[in-house]
Amino acid sequence: MKLKQLFTDESAVSPVIGVILMVAITVILAAVIGTFVLNLGGSVSQTTPQASFGFEYETSGDNNVTITHETGDTIEGARLDTKGLNSESGPDWSDVGGTVSAGSSVELKNGADWSGETIRVVWNSENNENSATLSESTAPTE
DSSP states (O other): OOHHHHHHOOTTHHHHHHHHHHHHHHHHHHHHHHHHHTTTTTTTTOOOOOEEEEEEEOOSSSOOEEEEEEEEOOEEGGGEEEESOOOSBOOOGGGGTSEEOTTOEEEEBOSSOOTTOEEEEEEEOTTSSOEEEEEEEEOOOO
16 A cells, blocks of 8 residues: 555545635625625614603603604604604704704693603605604603
8 A cells, every 4th residue: 555645646526615705705705795796784784773751741742752763873854753642743853953962852732631642753764665663752641
C-alpha cells in the first residue's frame, strides 16, 4: 500500500471546493437581487415609533380631553391621528409644531359626555401602508 502517495494526492479537492463556492455565491447574489426587485426591503426603514401618551378627562364643564405625549420617540405630527371619538373638532397634531415630542399636547372638544368612550392615538406610515395604535384610553364612566 502506498500510504505516502495517498496523503499527497489532492487532485480532486480543488474542483469540488470551487464548485461549492460558485453555487454559494450564486445563491447569495440571487437572494440579494430578488429582495431588491420584489421590494421586500422597502418597508424595513418604516419602523413603528415607541411613545407613551397620557389622557386627562374634564368631566365637568366643556367635557374636553387633553392628550399629552409623555415619553418616547419624537413623531412627525402629520403621521398621528386620533380615533374613536365624537368630537366637534378633531385634533390636528400638525399644529403642535410639525413634530410631537415629550410635553406636546392637543385638546379634544366634545359637546357630549365622554363616558365610556375609547380614544386611540394611531400612527400611520409615510406611504400609509402600515398603522399602529400607540396608546389608547377609555374615559371614566360617571
